[in-house]
């Protein structure tokens with residue numbers, strides 16, 4: 001493990017590396033929340049807008065606000081044609097710049113393990129959602145092998161190039177999520193496992209996806225060209241033992257939802 005933070009500095013690179021996964025899992029998550037149309041939404045840690053797009057396209061929000069501390073991610077989101085009516089704000093989940101009860105739903109897709117104090121982040125979502133509203137999140141099962149690129153991170157660790165890790169990986173455990181939601185005073189707490197798969201046409205597509213993204217891409221950037229091409233073949237032997245053809249990866253996330261108690 002290393003203390004280097006994961007850097008979200010390239011919205012397009014993030015989209016290839018994680019945005020595709022985010023929309024796959026997010027589709028399941030959104031269907032599970034099943035919000036009615038005409039709601040006031042807050043997307044906490046909206047990043048480059050990968051999940052925000054699903055809300056905009058499918059939930060007919062009355063209003064939609066996304067917050068994130070990465071200006072590069074927000075800049076990508078602001079350019080997206082589907083997101084022109086979304087209000088994007090540079091802010092932190094732990095100090096949301098909104099009054100109490102300003103939203104009907106607050107969601108945190110693939111973010112809770114990045115928040116240094118997850119309890120504060122959940123308490124903030126509960127504060128800004130009106131009574132009867134929903135606070136929901138989903139996160140890769142980081143400690144149970146659910147991260148989509150776990151083969152990559154394990155292989156990088158094995159060659160002494162550990163991938164930067166988020167500050168609160170334990171927050172993706174169901175028991176921790178349950179405690180966080182209960183401690184924030186939320187009721188009707190429900191959980192769900194989200195399982196998804198993603199295919200890459202060939203090894204080149206997979207490898208280029210890694211290079212441009214955060215996390216594994218940062219570890220690969222510390223290698224010189226010779227080390228990187230050696231690692232490329234090592235990883236290929238693990239993921240594509242036959243030497244050609246598509247590559248399919250599986251991932252698993254934990255989702256949770258709760259209700260702000262009514263008046």
Ligand SMILES: C[S@@+](CC[C@H](N)C(=O)[O-])C[C@H]1O[C@@H](n2cnc3c(N)ncnc32)[C@H](O)[C@@H]1O
Pocket residue numbers: 008018019022044045046047048049050051067068069070073091092093094108109110111114115116
């Ligand atoms: C894996 S991305 C998820 C982005 C988006 N929600 C999605 O589903 O694709 C994690 C995001 O969390 C943001 N983030 C990191 N720390 C944060 C914090 N303390 N408060 C809010 N967002 C944070 C990062 O900038 C990044 O955009």
